[in-house]
Amino acid sequence: MHSRFGRLLLTAIAAGIGFGVGVVAALIAMAKPVRDAAHYAPFPHSVPKYPGGVAFRFAMAHDVVHERFPRHGPAYYTERNRLTRAKLAALPSDDPAAFPLADDLGVGLERLGRSDDAAAVLRDKLARQQARGLTGRDLYTSYANLGTFLVHANFQKALAGDPAAKARFHEGLDLVKKSVEVNPEAHFGREAWQVAIGQFLLAAANDPSRLKATDFLGNKLDESVVPTEGRPLTKYSGYSYILRKYSDALADPGALTDETVRQSIRASISAVGSQEKVDVSSGRWHVDAVPFDEPMLGIIGMWRQGGGANPHFALAIGEIMLRVGQRYIAWAAFERAHQLAGRFWPDPALQQFLRDHCRQRQATIEETLPPEEVADLRPRFEAELAHGEAYQRAYQEYEAKKLAAGIPLNDEHLFDEFHATHPPIASATGPEEWYAYQEEAFQQLPKLFGEAVKWGCLAAGVTALLAAWALRPRVRATLTPVEVEKHASPG
Template sequence: MVHGVIHERFPRHGREHYRSRDWHTRQRLAALTPDDPATFPLADDLAVGLERLGRPDEAVAVARDKLTRQQARGLSGRDLYTSYANLGTFLIHASFADAVAGVPAARQQFCEGVGLIRKSVEVNPEAHFGRERWQMAVAEFLLAAMYDRELLRTFDCLGNRLDLSIEECLNREANWTQTGYGRAVDAQFSQGKAVYGMQSFFEPGVDHADPARWTELRRIREHITKVGAENGWDTVPVPSHRKPVPFDEPVLGIIGMWRQGGGANPHFALALGEVMLRVGQRHIAWAAYERASRLADRYWPDPSLRGFLLTHCRKRQTDIEQTLIHIPPASATHPAWQNVTPPIPAAEVAQLRTRFEAELAHGQGYQRAYQEYENKRIAKGASIFDEHLFDEFHAGREPIASAVGPEEQFVWVSQGKRQTYVLSWGLAGGTFGAGLAAVVVAGLLRWRSGRKRVDFGPTSG
């Protein structure tokens, strides 16, 4: 999934889709009275579409009116979730540029947006895989950076330190009792010890996707490598994110915001690079840094901060490349920390940027083709609500989503089976050794017997 968003390998609607949706939504709203509860979800559709069409002020007005009408009807709590989430998002997006520039009214609007996102999390914390929680954390960090720009040289938006060396990120043998960085799971899981507290997770045939077993099985998540909120983060005013968390939680949040929200963003790309590096996914981390570097003009208005991001990304990439080709000396007695996976040829590393450009062009080309097809169908009168609208487009095409790799698999042998294998190997080795000894002894006796015949046998006369 991370590889997919970095390279834009997912469908994305174009402006004609949102223009059509805007027209249909207004038609449906016109047929209802303002007090009809059916107008509330339609108002969400209208406001989201307006923002996608580059009309954020109108989106704010629609969402604010909806929230006011809901509150007038006495609605509260979870019923207000989408109003809080959408209005907060629109306010943050609409005010960000001026807020960074120091415009007081814009900063006030930005703060209002953050507060509304906070309310959306309070009333519906699990929505969208917790996406709003991470939207809130990122917004709080950016707000803090408006008052202290040095934070942008110190942390990414999740609290990963940008000055942490690559060895500290990858050397599991040196850090497994502290951060556990370098792999996606902790040392206990890698060593097969997690089974002692979670036997049911490893039972043959267990369905990990069965919702009825999630409460029982979710404890396995304790072994996922935790990231973010590193040393010094406790002084940064990001109240919603105070301690390291399993890496997949913020990653899913960022993926959701990238795909369903404002799209590619240098802060998101940088954070994905730092997280992927800390869990040993060096190729994906390299690509994330490359994408972040190409978005550097949106990192911050200050040219020195843009330059910092470019320099940081290039250094990370160079360090990653060195680990990818590292071959330890023949005298080494332990695996090198650089060899998270076996080394690859230097020629392959030299092609990383060329391959990245080809993959990004493929993803962006897919999105253009998707939108061109969509535009033509809409122009011919097709409905955007037709579930078969894209059947012809998808026919004969390979799936655009990145293929799942071996990173999704964990090969595990239970302690009992390992003992059985060791015992079997020992017995087999003993039997083989006894047989080999018998062959050697027999050969030796045969040789000695031959020598006796030569030495003491009859001689020719």
């Protein structure tokens, strides 16, 4: 084996052994860090239901519960209505440019508490549109706004049993349904949830015990929910697989256009609402279970752009957030619902039921939190709500002062001074929006193996060098007898 071929063969064998040892050693060394490392990705609700739509963020729920958003006041809408009427007066009644102005006027009247007047404006607009032969999506805003105004104007009287008010309330719901049919993507589907709460309240008028059974989405109020087990993901979603398969789409959810991918990702969102099929035509109410972000966006839209704080909305937010593991938002929502209980239903016993239910849910949440955090929950809630309400008052006082001073409503710098002295009120998003997970080594085997091969090649090279050095030919000096004698003699 001292031939050149033999040395090469032994060197190659040594290099192969070194490569194998290097690969195995690298895989062992890298496996545990990979397994232990935390990875982060957006939850599936970061993908909106419709292309280009708004995606839900938990900060939105926190902000609406604590009134952390700007809200125009009476002075703003009074001035806007004045300007809108002037524009309408300058246009022929059947001019298409008058239609969006009628919407503005109707909304402005509604915000000033004049729902009947708002409905009259929209009835006239709808009649003029139909006279021009407009249909379908062209009538969306008329259906949505007129329906909303009729519901708001007749709600209390309808619940009290007034036949005429009930008829107008039903008409309003039917119009809102039409708006959903012709334009389901508008306002993140807000109108669909207007229909849901309208139907729920009508069903409750016939059977008030329903108010003790579910919220307006169908979440059961007597259901035992463990706060620490809730997740924004379905229990067996296989979301880690989804992340690996659709990582590019999740890197920019707003730009996603492939509907198959969109639906595959959104199928992992936790569903809330009723699981039972109920015949609505019989006077009983029903909402199918849906991804939780859909009703949340609807509730937020109705709260911010509609009638404001509402005990039914606050209760639903609490029940949803409890089911998706957002304990602090859920606790705050139940606290807000407790505060608003006087508007839950005319019956004092049902108002007290809501208060008791909220306290029970809060107690369940508090059992999962450290005592020092529990002690801080209510003071923190009160401080945040006071901050939000103070911001809204300051905002409305500022705009009223500026408008009274003659600053035009459409002046793009109208609110510059306000924003210069008031930091943004909206809460920033945080880690609650991110899915943290660990991957087993085998899940990253292709990547790990690629890295291990590099180390294997290095080990093979080092081993080959060592083998070549160890197997190098050894040249031994050979002396003649005369030279030996010469070296052996003295001197």
